[in-house]
Amino acid sequence: MAGDRFPVEATHIMMFARSVADDNQIYYDEDYAKTTEVGHIIAPPTFVQSSAQFNPNYFLRPKVGQPWFGSGKEPTGVKRDAGGGGGGGGGGLHAEQHYEYHRHPKPGDVLTVTVRPGKTWEKEGKRSGKLVFSETITEYRDQNGELVVTARGVGVRTERPVDQK
Amino acid sequence: MALKASQLKVGDTYTECLVEDLKRTQLVMYAGTSGDYNPLHTDEIFTTKVAGYPSVFAHGMLTMGMTGRMLTNYVGDGRLTKYGVRFTSQVWPGDTLHSTATVESVEDGIVNLKVETRNQNDAVVLSGYAAARVDS
Structure with missing residues (x-):
């Protein structure tokens, strides 16, 4: 399967860090980053999730x-059951996510993303009916193939919305 | 600011407040950077009228991302080798979250941590683990 090309950019890292309420300077300040053990800007631990972009x-x-x-104009732009993922009456939710870091991505990396089921x-489930779990393995390799x-990731589709008690 | 194996004990904990009174705007910010524009996280009308939830709710990955800040503040930048979680309960606008890492073992230059994030009602919203390189 041909992988998506995921260029890692400093601005994206800065905005991603803000979006997870992380104001660590290593995610946006190159001068500060040079003084750290790492020595350069790196991406926060969950940044690769933004490869969806x-x-x-x-x-x-x-x-x-x-x-x-x-x-x-209407509460939804599609007819019932035409929408993908998370649509009416239950739908897809994120159940688990696991990362193994061989190193941490940095600006300038061009990652190739390959996904396999x-x-x-x-x-x-007590609160949402039958649950169907499915797992996805995603590999992020750099410009050198490393x-x-x-x-x-594990996604779950529920029979109905999760009860809020 | 990396951790030293010699100074870590099984059962040591580190806790941070991740967010107080989570705002819908934070969910919009996360949608924008992550690329996950699922209306369940930003579109109150769709989420209440079509999907049947009481309001929009946070991306699980936003909670994992904020919990990641607690971890990197504890273990140091670039030190994580593993980080995995289960999303055990939804996170809603208005929630206040605290996250704790607990040392489970230290061996071969790696600390293994149990990770747990709870809301203002003490319900676990995220539970998982992390591993990080430590100095000797």
Whole structure:
């Protein structure tokens, strides 16, 4: 499977760090970063999740000229069960996420992202009906073909929205 | 500011407040940088009227990202070798979160940590583990 090209950029790292409420200078201040053990700006631990930005077909991003299931004139822009992921009456939620760091990405890296499916399993949930879990393994390799981060995500589709008690 | 193996004991803990009164705008910021524009996180009308939830709720990965700040503040920058979590309960606007790392073992220059993030009602919203390189 051809991987998406994920250029790691300093501005994206700065904005990502802000979005997870992390004001550590190593994520935006090059002069400060030079004085640290690492010696340069690095990406926060969960930054590679933003490779979704570089997946041209990512299903949770509105695309020009295509229906979008979020609200506009109406509470949803698509007919029932036309929307992908997290749509009406339950849908997809993120259950687990695991990272193994071979090193931490830095500005200038150009990562190649390859995704392969893992296991699938089912469970009966008290608060949301039948749960279907599916695993995805994502490898992020750098411009030299070296593995940088290995990620394993588990998504769950629920029969109905999770009860809030 | 890296940790030293000789100064760590099993059961040591480190806690940080991740956020007080989580704002919807923070969810918008996370959607914008991560690229996950699922309306469940930013679109109150869709989420309440179509998806059937009481309000928008945080991306699990936002909680994992904020918990990551607690970890890197504790173990030092660039030191994490593993970090994994389960999302055990949803996080809502208005929530206040605290996160704790607990030392489970220290061996071969690696500290293994248990990681837990709780909300203002003491419910666990994220539970997991991390490993990091430490100095001798």
